[in-house]
Amino acid sequence: xxxxxxxxxxxxxxxxxxxxxxxxxxxxxxxxxxxxxxxxxxxxxxxxxxxxxxxxxxxxxxxxxxxxxxxxxxxxxxxxxxxxxxxxxxxxxxxxxxxxxxxxxxxxxxxxxxxxxxxxxxxxxxxxxxxxxxxxxxxxxxxxxxxxxxxxxxxxxxxxxxxxxxxxxxxxxxxxxxxxxxxxxxxxxxxxxxxxxxxxxxxxxxxxxxxxxxxxxxxxxxxxxxxxxxxxxxxxxxxxxxxxxxxxxxxxxxxxxxxxxxx
Amino acid sequence: xxxxxxxxxxxxxxxxxxxxxxxxxxxxxxxxxxxxxxxxxxxxxxxxxxxxxxxxxxxxxxxxxxxxxxxxxxxxxxxxxxxxxxxxxxxxxxxxxxxxxxxxxxxxxxxxxxxxxxxxxxxxxxxxxxxxxxxxxxxxxxxxxxxxxxxxxxxxxxx
Numbered sequence: 271x272x273x274x275x276x277x278x279x280x281x282x283x284x285x286x287x288x289x290x291x292x293x294x295x296x297x298x299x300x301x302x303x304x305x306x307x308x309x310x311x312x313x314x315x316x317x318x319x320x321x322x323x324x325x326x327x328x329x330x331x332x333x334x335x336x337x338x339x340x341x342x343x344x345x346x347x348x349x350x351x352x353x354x355x356x357x358x359x360x361x362x363x364x365x366x367x368x369x370x371x372x373x374x375x376x377x378x379x380x381x382x383x384x385x386x387x388x389x390x391x392x393x394x395x396x397x398x399x400x401x402x403x404x405x406x407x408x409x410x411x412x413x414x415x416x417x418x419x420x421x422x423x424x425x426x427x428x429x430x431x432x433x434x435x436x437x438x439x440x441x442x443x444x445x446x447x448x449x450x451x452x453x454x455x456x457x458x459x460x461x462x463x464x465x466x467x468x469x470x471x472x473x474x475x476x477x478x479x480x481x482x483x484x485x486x487x488x489x490x491x492x493x494x495x496x497x498x499x500x501x502x503x504x505x506x507x508x509x510x511x512x513x514x515x516x517x518x519x520x521x522x523x524x525x526x527x528x529x530x531x532x533x
Numbered sequence: 534x535x536x537x538x539x540x541x542x543x544x545x546x547x548x549x550x551x552x553x554x555x556x557x558x559x560x561x562x563x564x565x566x567x568x569x570x571x572x573x574x575x576x577x578x579x580x581x582x583x584x585x586x587x588x589x590x591x592x593x594x595x596x597x598x599x600x601x602x603x604x605x606x607x608x609x610x611x612x613x614x615x616x617x618x619x620x621x622x623x624x625x626x627x628x629x630x631x632x633x634x635x636x637x638x639x640x641x642x643x644x645x646x647x648x649x650x651x652x653x654x655x656x657x658x659x660x661x662x663x664x665x666x667x668x669x670x671x672x673x674x675x676x677x678x679x680x681x682x683x684x685x686x687x688x689x690x691x692x
Contacts, residue, residue: 273551274553275552276535276552276553276596278601300596301594304595305575305576305594307553308574308575317596319596319598346588368662368665368666369589369647369662369665370579370589371665373588374595449577450664
C-alpha cells in the first residue's frame with residue numbers, strides 16, 4: 271500500500287476542508303477501500319476518516335416519518351437501531367458481509383461505492399430514498415449511475431440517507447457463498463405511493479428497478495402475480511459464479527421470495 | 534509518522550505509525566502481540582479478528598490511527614490474569630475445536646463477541662455468525678460444538 275496522510279476530523283466542516291486537498295479521499299469504514307489500497311488500486315495523498323464526526327452517525331425518524339441514517343453509521347448500528355422503525359431495512363443491514371465487516375462498514379461508504387452487488391443500493395432505490403450530501407439532496411432514482419458510478423462529485427460526501435418507510439417490504443439475497451455479496455438480491459416494497467422492486471448483483475449497469483415486476487405487483491401484491499416473469503438476460507452479469515441466463519432466472523425467483531417474505 | 538494511543542488488553546499504549554499502518558501490524562510488530570494472525574490479508578478469513586470497544590473487527594481492515602482513543606482486546610486479553618482459559622477457550626480445547634490452530638484466535642474472538650450479544654445461540658446462529666471466519670482443517674463441526682458448549686448448552690461428548 272502506498273503511504274498517505276491520515277486525518278480524522280471531528281466536524282463535517284473540517285472534513286470538507288480536508289477533502290479539498292488534491293487527491294484527498296474520504297474513508298468510511300474502509301471495508302472496500304482498505305483492500306483496494308492494499309492492491310494499489312488507489313493512491314490518495316490524504317485519507318479523511320469520517321468516523322469521528324458525531325453529526326454523521328445515528329438513526330432517527332424525521333417529521334415525515336422517514337428513517338434518517340447518518341452517512342457514517344455502521345451496518346451493525348443500523349441492524350440494531352432501525353429494527354423498531356423499518357424491520358426490512360434493519361434485516362438487510364444485518365445480512366451485509368459478516369459481523370466484523372458490519373462493525374466497521376458504513377451506509378455512506380456502501381452507497382458512494384455503488385458496488386454492483388452491494389446490499390444498500392437496492393434498499394435506497396427500492397424505497398425511493400433521499401440521499402443528502404454536504405451540497406444537495408439527490409433522489410435515489412438519480413443517484414445510481416451504473417457500476418461503481420454515482421451522481422456524487424469530487425469532494426462531495428453522503429451525510430445522511432432518508433428512507434420512506436414501506437407498508438410492506440423485504441430484502442432477499444441469494445448470496446455468493448464465498449464473498450457473501452449478492453449473486454442476486456431484491457428489495458421489494460409496497461410504498462404508500464406505489465410498488466418498487468430494486469435488483470442488485472445482476473446487471474452490468476449496477477442496481478436497477480425491475481419495472482415489469484412493479485407493474486404486475488401494483489395490480490396484485492402477491493408472489494403469484496409474478497408467475498412466469500423474469501427479466502431478459504441481455505446486459506446481465508456473466509462470470510465464473512453464474513451466467514447471465516442464470517442471474518436473470520434468479521431475479522424472478524428471488525423477487526417472488528421477497529414478496530412472499532414481505533407478506 | 535504519527536502517534537497512536539489506545540488501550541490494548543487493559544494497558545494504555547502508544548506507538549509510532551504511518552498513515553497506512555494497519556491495526557494488526559501495530560499489534561503484532563509494534564506491541565509483540567502475535568496471537569492475532571494474518572491469514573488472507575484481504576479481510577475475508579477472519580484470523581485477525583480483535584475486539585474494538587467490544588465489537589469484532591478484522592484488524593487487517595482497519596488502520597492503526599482509526600483506533601486512536603479506542604479500547605482493543607486481542608486473544609492475549611481473553612484468558613484470566615492467572616492464565617485460566619475463558620469458557621470459550623476451554624471449550625475449544627475440550628471439544629477439539631482446532632487442528633492447526635491458525636484460525637483459532639479469530640474463531641475465539643468471534644465466538645466471544647457472539648456470546649456477549651447472544652448468550653444462547655442456536656447452531657444455525659453460530660454457523661451464520663462465523664461466516665467471516667475461515668478454517669481449512671476442522672470442517673467447522675467441532676468449532677460450532679465448542680461454542681455451543683461454552684454457552685452452557687448440551688452437546689454430545691467429545692470423541
